[in-house]
Amino acid sequence: MSFLAVCIAAYILCVGLLPFDVFCDGPRKLFDGYSKEFLPRLNESKPVKVSFDFELITIKEVNAKEQTITVYGWVRQSWHNPFLQWNSSEYGGIQTIQTSAKTLWVPDILMYNNVDNQDRVGGGPTTYKTHVVMHSNGDNDWTSPALFKTVCAIDVTYFPFDMQTCSLKFGSWASGSHQLRMCPLNMTGKSNQYVDNGEWEIRRNRVEKKRCPVPLRGI
Numbered sequence: 001m002s003f004l005a006v007c008i009a010a011y012i013l014c015v016g017l018l019p020f021d022v023f024c025d026g027p028r029k030l031f032d033g034y035s036k037e038f039l040p041r042l043n044e045s046k047p048v049k050v051s052f053d054f055e056l057i058t059i060k061e062v063n064a065k066e067q068t069i070t071v072y073g074w075v076r077q078s079w080h081n082p083f084l085q086w087n088s089s090e091y092g093g094i095q096t097i098q099t100s101a102k103t104l105w106v107p108d109i110l111m112y113n114n115v116d117n118q119d120r121v122g123g124g125p126t127t128y129k130t131h132v133v134m135h136s137n138g139d140n141d142w143t144s145p146a147l148f149k150t151v152c153a154i155d156v157t158y159f160p161f162d163m164q165t166c167s168l169k170f171g172s173w174a175s176g177s178h179q180l181r182m183c184p185l186n187m188t189g190k191s192n193q194y195v196d197n198g199e200w201e202i203r204r205n206r207v208e209k210k211r212c213p214v215p216l217r218g219i
């Protein structure tokens with residue numbers, strides 16, 4: 001019995017290590033001379049298109065005293081990086097790899113009205129701990145669950161029949177619309193896996209696209 005267990009463990013190890021070998025060679029070359037500081041675009045006059053989707057899984061808390069709501073949801077972002085492509089037939093047929101969001105360019109799309117003490121940023125690699133999935137054609141996908149605490153003016157005058165409107169505003173922090181364009185991808189809003197809060201019910205669910213705000217540099 002214990003032999004069997006070792007065998008399986010070793011097998012998993014082998015399977016795990018095999019692509020890794022190729023991986024070591026591939027991305028090292030892939031990342032040679034790569035600088036994550038540059039926007040992934042070949043033409044300076046064209047913005048990087050980032051598809052963005054926020055799917056609301058649940059409302060965790062509505063806090064009238066603090067005037068905040070805390071929501072849990074999934075954020076999906078995808079974009080194309082022309083500098084990080086490889087020919088999969090030269091790398092053992094590997095078509096996707098996963099890599100830490102700290103090693104490559106990722107969009108700085110943050111939640112503007114985030115007030116979480118734990119994580120003041122509300123987006124980017126400090127909020128999203130998951131890896132970025134890189135495809136050999138240069139497409140990058142980044143999907144992550146996250147908890148956002150956001151400011152929302154809550155008026156409980158008509159409690160318990162009050163209706164509150166809270167907005168979750170996402171946008172790029174440092175890049176203007178000529179550098180990064182956010183394109184709503186499906187923009188699910190309320191998930192079909194939505195878990196009821198018990199106290200609060202979602203009545204309306206609206207996705208709006210505002211013109212990119214003026215970059216808020218220097219705040």
Ligand SMILES: *[C@@H]1O[C@H](CO)[C@@H](O)[C@H](O)[C@H]1NC(C)=O
Binds near residue numbers: 043045
């Ligand atoms: C970059 O895009 C602009 C606008 O579409 C176009 O006029 C220009 O020729 C492009 N430059 C290059 C080097 O492709």
Ligand SMILES: *[C@@H]1O[C@H](CO)[C@@H](O)[C@H](O)[C@H]1NC(C)=O
Binds near residue numbers: 087088089
């Ligand atoms: C990928 O590599 C294979 C084998 O070296 C080659 O035949 C093929 O043309 C390459 N494809 C591209 C798009 O460069």
Ligand SMILES: *[C@@H]1O[C@H](CO)[C@@H](O)[C@H](O)[C@H]1NC(C)=O
Binds near residue numbers: 186
């Ligand atoms: C977006 O919607 C299309 C069509 O409804 C669907 O095929 C696709 O899987 C959706 N994408 C995501 C990321 O949910």
